[in-house]
Amino acid sequence: MTNTVNSYISQMNELNIEQIHRDAQNKLSYWRNDSHRRINEFYQEKLEELQDYISEVKALYETKMRTIEDYLNQLVNQQDMSEEDSRLFIHSKNQAIQQTLEELKQICVQINPHPIIIDESEICIGKKFNLKKLAHYSSQIPYAESSSAAIATNNEFILLHQHPNLCLFNRSAQLIRQCPWTDEWIRDMSWSATLKLFFIITSSKVFFADEQIMSIAIADNFCRQTWFSCTCSDRSLYLSTCEWGSSIFEFSLQQQSTLVHQWKPPTTCKPSEGINDIQYSNGTLALMIKDNQAHERNLVVKSIRTFDTIWSFSLESSTNIRLMTCCPLKNNEWLIMDGAQLQIYHVTGRGKNVEKMNFDSVPYRASFLGSSMLVVATELSLNFYSIWF
Structure with a gap:
């Protein structure tokens, strides 16, 4: 007690x-x-x-x-x-x-x-997210065959992979710029508001690109790991590894990507578990974790300061290997994209209140483009949703 x-x-x-x-x-x-x-x-x-x-x-x-x-x-x-x-x-x-x-x-x-x-809906204060708004998309970009579902957004643009190119689209789903992508399969991407750069990770490399993707370069000062997911805070870049018993690395954004911290099992997860996705929000780090033996799947929210678990939420068990990811909302709420069950969850109240809806296509990732538009990467297309809170 x-x-x-x-x-x-x-x-x-x-x-x-x-x-x-x-x-x-x-x-x-x-x-x-x-x-x-x-x-x-x-x-x-x-x-x-x-x-x-x-x-x-x-x-x-x-x-x-x-x-x-x-x-x-x-x-x-x-x-x-x-x-x-x-x-x-x-x-x-x-x-x-x-x-x-x-x-x-x-x-x-x-x-x-x-x-x-100025569209006043660009800044929403104290208003709630409505999952029902995902019933109808406002715009859609069909994916080219062999494209990665990784996406990254800032207030104006979304970066995505349309094989064989990296493409930058605006809020109206208009193509702004594209450049050839000839390297490895893209595992994940993240936007750093601090550096005003996109981070792009493959299994063995970390790249960074400016906001207009005019320049893409490899960051060669990261330790050798098999990477899987990434996210940025205002001070750090976090990378998770692709393995059972995943680790998480924290690198400084302001000190030439210096390694600040490394967390290993059992702090991150069990040796039999793997981390599908990591997302930073308001001093917390959300981990999407799957157990390879028990097939249990969980969203675990940790304090970035202590790495203690603040709360967690359990999804239905599944042997399906499809990706499950999360997206932060306001007020410490979260969206979960469950590719195995073709569902999206809206989780509030530290996992105590849950609303969910079925999706026709496999939902892989979601991210906010500004504060009033949500983009969802599915198996077949990238969908734009005008979210009026």
């Missing part, structure tokens, strides 16, 4: 409403600062376009001015012409000058900036 009481007291001491307030305000401030940065970058891009265009306009302007000067010189210096020829010559030059002057007057720079329209 003493241990139980001490555990409750410890959990109560960890609760800090002022810190929760600060964290929420920091998220709002980050959104504001990031929006300002993006506006400034867009302004600089358009300013460079304007300067290039002005250079072209100036060149055209100077050419026509020289043409008029030539016509005027010809008028002043005309000689050895009959009266009739002189009259016709002057008339033609006057017409040419007038036409060129009219063309000069038409030279202008058209700029039609549209006001920025």
